[in-house]
Amino acid sequence: MENPEARTRSGGVVATLALAGTVAAVMQTLVTPLIAELPQLLDTSPSNAAWVVTVTLLVAAVCVPVSGRLGDLVGKRRMLLVCAVPLVLGSVVCALSSTVLPMIVGRGLQGMGMGMVPLGIALLRDVVPAQKLSGSIALVSASMGIGGAIGLPIAAAVAQYADWRALFWGSAVLALLIGVLIHVMVPDVPAGAKGQRFDLAGAVGLAIGLVSLLLAASKGADWGWGSGLTLGLFALSAVALLTWGWWELRTRDPLIDLRTTARPRVLLTNLSSVLVGVGMYSFMLIAPQLLQFPEATGYGLGQSMLAAGLYLAPGGVMMMLISPLGGKLINSRGPRFALIAGALVLSAGYGLAQALMGSAVGLMIVGIVISSGVALAYGAMPALIMSAVPLSETAAANGFNALMRSLGTTIGAAVIGVVLAQLTVSVGGRELASESGFRVGLLIGCAVALLSALVACAIPGPRAAGNAAQDEETAEAAAEVRA
Template identity: 70%
Template sequence: MQQSPTASPRTGKVIATLALAGVAAAVMQTLVTPLLPDLPDILRTSASNSAWVVTATLLVAGVSVPISGRLGDMLGKRRMLLACCLPLIIGSVVCALAGGVVQMVVGRGLQGVGMGMIPLGIALLRDILPAQKLSSSIALVSASMGIGGGIGLPVSAAVAQYTSWRFLFWGSAALAGCVAVLIVAFVPDAPAAAKGQRFDVVGALGLAAGLVSLLLFVSKGSDWGWGSATVLGLIATTVVVLAAWGWFEWRTTDPLVDLRTTVRPRVLLTNLASVAIGFGMYAGMLVVPQLLQLPAATGYGLGRSMLAAGLWMLPGGLVMMAVSPLGGRLSNARGPKVTLVCGALVLAAGYGVALLFSGTAAGLMAAFMVINGGVALAYGAMPALIMSAVPVTESGAANGFNALMRSLGTAVGAAVVGVVLARTTTTAGGSTFTSEAGFCTGLLLGGGFALLSGAIAALIPALGPQRPELRDQSGPMPEAAPTSVST
């Protein structure tokens, strides 16, 4: 359908607002990265305890994202977007005022509750945008996670280096507050597609228990020992709880996650490719900053400060911003499957560049730009594939589950590559560092998983003509909600 001339400016404001919401969520995740070496001193605790500042956000986000997606389908996605802003604001304030590790972990956990903003925003686009703008808009909002991470890292490093660390959290609270105001002003409401359906409390509790066990042993296994009783117990708990959860979800009405939908080849293969893309993306996030910051005395480190390393990586975030709309156009022209395959291949090529030119900061910057270009293409294509294969009543939950699969890939990537980097060490100047061979192995793993993702994506079947109800159901932008500011 043709869009009316007066709708175009408002459409741009909607897309910009939802993209900013994604950037805000990404900033919350990378916020503490510059603080990691100093957290034990800041919080007056051990290094193992301070690691929970990162782990808490990962765990809570893993549980919250699929639940907030389902609630968005039932209660309205705009309402849930606003609901996600609240824990981001409160969590940031708690962290800013924190005097110890417990308060900081609580605040970071609250920030994790708000991480459902990106899948909710993507699902909302399907409800309120005209079809001709959908692919490019999905691509931009999907890539906002990487854009926020790429831009947020050097900004956080600069703030942490030149001011009090507490300003990082006051700034994040202000950012989340601005997002809430913009949502109220510019984002229209849409009818809740699954209004009146029952919320699956048992499914939510079961998924939470299974995911916490899974993410705990994946993220903490190397610290606790893969053969320890704690880790083995968590593995057993994960298998038993998720198996019971799957059995229950398959049989219940109005499930939290409709497993009949997730096992459709188009959805299943997209989610599997998402896990591999998440692994491939995070390998570079672990390796490139360390190579930039290791002392030059190692022979392969470049001796840059945290701030300088962030600035060298900044163009990667800008590339994601530039490539995202191109990915949307490619999806419109050739379909999101082609875009996902291309993204995986570009991501793998980025690791090839890193292996060839890791000896200079410019080489690593170029490699990171190529890697992020591949991530932008892939991240824009995956939600489009998911939403083309699920009913509109499940778009929020399905996008939340896909976001969970990407997060699972990054968690596994962090664990596996982290073990590789920790186990392959060398000594220089009396200190122990990850060896050059270890970093090469990490880069090879990232490239290998990127190629695996491309191979999986190539198997995704076309959307058959026998299911027209699953095709894009977008129409023209609805009239602004009563709460919206007149534009």
């Protein structure tokens, strides 16, 4: 019989890690209600103000896989506490900012703390009983989506009815609370890769490649896709990532073990993660614009930022409700089935959007369906990854998977941004995305989600009996920790 004390302790760990992921996601959406006002608030140009959003993405892309590997080397709990520090400092710096440069620095610091979710998921493997592991992973994995969905209306309400600095003071308090909860609730477990070296050269190479790629993808529409700067960054990214891959295959203790990553179960899961990321972000980019565009367009719904956020918030609540059910589905049918189901539900949501995009309530229903699909898919991905990697690489592998999701959202933003920029109408002297542009964007989201389901169908089953010894060793190590 399960020890009630152990059950309570593991429940507190799961709740703490899910809250940590939710807070990290809220950090990302904090500035969304302020985007249009940032140039005036910070006395700068719109192009400079855009860096307040971009810098968090770039820093997180680099720090998530690095913090994951450090979690394997020095301990996941220790790195969770380390991630809480820049979240607090970054929030304080942003709250005190009056110009764009310190705001960018603060947002960059917030990006450094985004490794909390993959670290938390990896730690669950060490401390949660096997029968509760799938549901716990699903909840913590979905916390990024939950935070993003509920963070928008909260941020909009604060920005509308209080001083904008209150957003960042509030986030500083939340981050500090998370640090305290991690210190109190999360047990310290032995580092899985203790004694190995940190691959500094690999971290630098990956940083150069990722920053170049994401910068070109996120800024290409503004700079021009054929401009020398955009093409140069894409070229630099290709060279850096190829060189990084060459190094990782030859160094003794790589940042990311590419041989493990190349296993079909891991490789196809990561590819499906990119596609789900594209599918998820397509709706997040389209729905707020449809809700807020003026009714004079004939398809805009004329809602305020706060009202738009409130219409989309039920999607976040649904993710919270679906995650435990996703865990049960993983236990009964396996994580591959759950990933396929999630991608199909995501695709169905986009199909439904073609009929319901004409009303705010309709978009709310679409958001609930899409969020349900994302919750199922996001819960299945870490389970697939962790079933195919050794215990010593759990955090690094989850960090890389989180990076793949982030890459998907960046690609989705770039693709949908190009579509909406090309298909426009003129309303009152302003160029706005047209109804056909939104419909094409929704069709792209539907197609990408279907493609993700097809990729997931190709994921092989659990590892063969030849790896049984490794599975047994992993189970024994987890059992020792729980004891």
